[in-house]
Amino acid sequence: MRVPKNQKKLHTKFIFITGGVLSSLGKGLAAASIGALLEARGLRVTLQKLDPYINVDPGTMNPFQHGEVYVTEDGTETDLDLGHYERFTSAQMSAKNNYTSGKIYYSVITKERKGVYLGGTVQIIPHVTDEIKAAILDLASSQIDVAIIEIGGTVGDIESLPFLEAIRQLGYELGKDNALYIHLTYVPYIKTAGELKTKPTQHSVKELRAIGIQPDILLCRTDRFLPPEIKKKIALFCNVEEEAVITAKDVECIYEIPLVFHQEGLDSKIMEYLNMWAREPDLSIWENIVKTFKNPKDEVTIAIVGKYVNLKDSYKSLNEALVHGGLANNLKVNLKFINADELTPENIEKQLKDVDGILVPGGFGIRGMEGKLLAINYARTKKIPFFGICLGMQLAVIEFARNVLGWKEANSTEFDKNTPYPVIYLMKEWYDYRKGCIEKRDEQCNLGGTMRLGAYPCKLLQNSKVWEAYQKDEIFERHRHRYEFNNAYRKDIEKAGLKVVGTSPDDQLVEIVELENHPWFIGVQFHPEFKSKPINPHPLFKAFIKASYEHKKQGG
Known part of the structure; x- marks a missing residue:
């Protein structure tokens, strides 16, 4: 044979x-x-x-x-x-x-x-x-x-x-x-x-x-x-x-x-x-894991305000990471999907009054932006735990600039190229670097044109809620985005209370923002959901669910 x-x-x-x-x-x-x-x-x-x-x-x-x-x-x-x-x-x-x-x-x-x-x-x-x-x-x-x-x-x-x-x-x-x-x-x-x-x-x-x-x-x-x-x-x-x-x-x-x-x-x-x-x-x-999942001590409800909510697989890793955060706290996590397109000043109270935490996920494009900004404002002013991921973090910066600093036309250049306050923008140095890689056909840079993709290092500021979650000075997290926080506005934004608590090692790229005088209000430029496992829940999801449960116990 x-x-x-x-x-x-x-x-x-x-x-x-x-x-x-x-x-x-x-x-x-x-x-x-x-x-x-x-x-x-x-x-x-x-x-x-x-x-x-x-x-x-x-x-x-x-x-x-x-x-x-x-x-x-x-x-x-x-x-x-x-x-x-x-x-x-x-x-x-x-x-x-x-x-x-x-x-x-x-x-x-x-x-x-x-x-x-x-x-x-x-x-x-x-x-x-x-x-x-x-x-x-x-x-x-x-x-x-x-x-x-x-x-x-x-x-x-x-x-x-x-x-x-x-x-x-x-x-x-x-x-x-x-x-x-x-x-x-x-x-x-x-x-x-x-x-x-x-x-x-x-x-x-x-x-x-x-x-x-x-x-x-x-x-x-x-x-x-x-x-x-x-x-x-x-x-x-x-x-x-x-x-x-x-x-x-x-x-x-x-x-x-x-x-x-x-x-x-x-x-x-x-x-x-x-x-x-x-x-x-x-x-x-x-x-x-299964025993914990089936026998939780209590439950929390998390609102996911996005534009792909009609297909749950659009946020598959995110949904699972929230479940992992629940497992880490012995809690059942109920997910309430809210279409950002349909969120208005008139119905926001009805939509969000019973939730224990609010999450705005990543995405691309302007559709649903105003609804997401409303949800972020609601979380910030009502002291509800908030987690902004990628675009969710960028919108948190825009909402803060508009409603705390008074820059009513603040925006991302992704949505308005002529905004007088481009607090989120396409970093020219990064764009030129990526463009050069593509023109040279550098195989090491075959990562989505001008997008920042994959794992990048981030140094954390001690005495922050993020550092408390990670218990580390440096982390590596995965990215998928093109626009960045504009450092030209960093000093004013921090002075007003939205602190930068995570940056690239050279301090040029803002990775994490955290709001002062709030139970738990964090925005991250990366996608932590991609590294969460049921055996090892991601620290930020673990901390977010814990904060949401504390909010619930205090009567909302």
């Missing part, structure tokens, strides 16, 4: 996760939960998302269509599923953990233009599939035991075919013990018939097998645990072992998913099929 050429070369084993029947079944959460289970057994994991859309990255995509843009430590704008990967595991994501069809095709076309293919006819097979395989195999190293690869979209989509063909080829080249296929599908319960229906799963697996992939394990998304007879039926018609039919049951808390998968025997089956040995998993951390 011929030994596949790559079988003996790689220390890393691969798990390929596909989805069928319909979208939004939770492949990302399934992949992240599998990563958590394997880490609980002492294995080292990494994860990768392969998205079929033609966009080179999600950076320019509408949040209503695609959800949030998740930013990695190295400044890559990625799919939101990478946020799940980092929250559930200790793996740190980077540019090589998210590829799109656009990114793959762009690389292939660039090579063709440079003559790499020596005049040959460039085709989907082998050129595009080889590019995909190279991106997958780039994850392999002696430091990684298992790489989990999630294929975006649904089996049957024309856009997904090159990715599916690539992993089909890899399964053969790597060998059976080194590659495992897991297919997430749907088993609906029909109330009128009182039955669970397996036909959607059968058709989905049939579609997958038609392109040459036989799944080893089926994750069956459903609202109840599958009875043995249903598992037996699915196993028979889908050509898998009965023990490899795993219930992916709906849960109240997403951090319960690893526990459900372990209960169903998923991690043991993975170890068996990949011919690996590891200790039994220690899931006590996840058990404690």
